Amino acid sequence: MGKVQRYGYHNEFVLEFQTPEDAPEASISYVHSDLSFFAISNDHYLHKILMIALGNYLQEYDHFTLFDFIPYFRQNSRDEITYEHRLLLGVLDRKSQTLRFVNFGLQHILFKDKGGLVFSARENNNTFSSRPTPFRINVYPLQEMQAIFLSSNHNTLAQVQNHFPAVITRKQISELLKPQGDDKSSAEPSGSFVIINCFDEQTRQTFFQAQALNPDIEALAALEADFENKLVEYQVPEQVADNAGLVFHELLLNAFEHGILGMTSSQKQELIRSGEYEDYVEREGKNCQGSITITGEFFDNHMLRVSVEDTGSGFNYHQYLHYTDTHSKMGLFHNRGIRIAQERSDGVFYTEQGRRVHFIMGLQPVLPKPKSQSNTPESEDDPPATAMLSDVSLLYVEDDELTRELYVRLLKRMTKKLYIAVNGQEGLDLFFKFEPDIVLSDIQMPIMNGLDMAKEIRQHNRDVPILLITAFSDKDHILSAIDAGVDRFINKPVQLAKLKSHLEHYARIVHMEQQLQKRLDDEQLRKEEEFFALKDKSRRDEQQQRQAFAKEQLIIHNDAKHIEGISCQVFYRPQDILSGDIYGIFRINSHTNFFYIIDSMGKGLGASVTAILSAAFINQTVANISEDQYHLSHIINSYADYIRNYLLDDEVVSLTMACLNIDRGTMEYASFGMYPILVKDVQANELHEYRTNNLPLMIYSQDISIRSITLPRSFQFLIYSDGLCENDNFSGTELRHNFMHTNNLDALLETFFNATAQDSENYYGSDDTSIIHVSSQDPSSR
Secondary structure (H helix, E strand, C coil): CCEEEEEEECCCEEEEEEEECCCCCEEEEEEECCEEEEEEECCHHHHHHHHHHHHHHHHHCCCCCHHHHHHHHHHHCCCCCCCCCCEEEEEEECCCCEEEEEEECCCCEEEEECCCCEEEECCCCCCCCCCCCCCCCEEEEHHHEEEEEEECCHHHHHHHHHHCCCCCCHHHHHHHHCCCCCCCCCCCCCCCEEEEEECCHHHCEEEEEEEEECCCHHHHHHHHHHHHHHHHHCCCCHHHHHHHHHHHHHHHHHHHHHHHCCCCHHHHHHHHHHCCHHHHHHHHHCCCCCEEEEEEEEECCCEEEEEEEECCCCCCCHHHHCCCCCCCCCCCCCCHHHHHHHHHCCCEEEEHHHCEEEEEEECCCCCCCCCCCCCCCCCCCCCHHHHHHCCCEEEEECCCHHHHHHHHHHHHHHCCEEEEECCHHHHHHHHHHHCCCEEEEECCCCCCCHHHHHHHHHHHCCCCCEEEEECCCCHHHHHHHHHHCCCEEEECCCCHHHHHHHHHHHHHHHHHHHHHHHCCCCCCHHHHHHHHHHHHHHHHHHHHHHHHHHHHHHHCEECHHHCCCEEEEEEEECCCCCCCEEEEEEECCCCEEEEEEEEECCCCHHHHHHHHHHHHHHHHHHHCCCHHHCCHHHHHHHHHHHHHHHCCCCCCEEEEEEEEECCCCEEEEEEECCCCEEEEECCCCEEEEECCCECCECCCCCCCCCEEEECCCCEEEEEECHHHCCECCECHHHHHHHHHCCCCHHHHHHHHHHHHCCCCCCCCCCCCEEEEEEEECCHHHC
């Protein structure tokens, strides 16, 4: 079955996809010069109506965002969308250098960062449907990425993930996915995929630059010779250099024919058939007008890029985007040279109406397929990161015997040498004796704890990676660990896959250090400086994350212990160090109290910055309001006006703000895209749900609705973020049932932890979780 290959090319990135030609499930489209749209689905009919809707939307509206287009598509295609549909929509924004995407139930996305580390984005909005359900838009910076891969097929994703450190282009991935052996008819379809390669201008190295003014055939030959000599000078592998020389020849000749001589495709065909082609080119080349400019570049993602630009009027290059093989039905000679260039390179891309052409080539070969390949992304068939981990030594410090015995068996299989200690003092002695490559330790231990051990190690060794196993229940431990220079925190309960991922990351750094040491005499100074710059940046990034987390913890305002007339309990568990959730509890006066929970879109640094900005502004606003002038509307409107200045185009913030007046027995609230506030009438044993009354906050202005409700005499109410009820084993139905049958937050959380097979000290949820539980202190409610 034939494939259709098209592309979106910019100096910063190239976007390619592959999909069955007779039933396409992937495509790309230019929204405008700075915005490229792409989509991939599990159904070709869904993809067809999606692209029709996109065309209609762009005709009706000048401004495009995913936040606006998705409801438009749902509304206009509601009769054709089913719960079986899976869909991933994304845009590449050249102006902000970001990738923004929404994943409705499709496979996760693979990323390879600038350091070569492969990780995945598993954010998912369940299946796609016509219902106007909330969805999350994820944002990633392109400047930090080498490559991004997504597919509609699980097996395709697994194969590429196992080889992603080596495969970097669409052609390499296509070769990897080809069925092996003689019986190709029974091979499982590989599905559709999209691959994005990023060109980091900061790591670009120009190895060839030339311009030919009014060139003839002899001048072209001289350019080819200079280009091939440069490939040899820069020690490009022989096979790659041979292919690059051939592709350069064809594209240089094409630029000369179309751009300098103004030759049309039909004219060239006729000259070849008549045998007059060579005489014509030599004769006309002596009197030609124009120039050809060539640029050759290397990038740190093992990519070679060559650009050839002429001063001609361009030509119809779109016919080159569809081909099957060199000897097609179009004729033996028609477009032969360009199709050979496509076959020998990893991609040929025309821009500027055909006046400029680029080709790319990977500088490393695709890894051979293993004889028996796993079908899961978590395959352990010796990928490069696993090999690096098996070559390092590890110091493991743990005082609990059962935990130690369990992980010792696992860590021995992962590492070259494992040193084991039962407390910090013993661990310190082993460190100074054997100088292991990585340190992994618990915090709470007798004789000497993990923090004190880390401080002692840091005084003598500033580089060895130190990883501490911790629960998020003790803020003081986290702050002390930051001061001690700890590189990474691993949440309890320790998940093997996440532990292995962290160890592989630091094994990669250790491996790079060892390789650099071995080759130090022969390596160029530039390579050494690049390595240490990368290492320093990685350490600075992690240090900034740790500092951001510490500030986020310190900025939270919690007056729960000082509030009169009610009982207030809080549960706050971020999923990672940097959290998009944040909350606040304020005692305004003896009868008025203010509560809020904010859930910023996305994860990591971006979401944490939004959360910290929000909390800081609200803290300052409430502090400056006198008791007799307090109004919920003032806080909400001031915050909305403020935070819009810091939101990206497709970014949203969900939140709930509530003001409780104990004397009046009333509560005002405004909810922006959050789950319902649950209010229980204790005496009547009734549950009331107060649903969101505003859309999530975004960059655009919107009317804000505030609702006032009268509370029962004996009441309990619950405000919470999505981490509490977006769980396979504890949905909104279970939450409402258990809230009605418990009288405090501890009892409610016990039912939650039982359902999710976790406990409060070792809770590790699928998302950040924030809960505020308030109950009246009327005796009948206890």
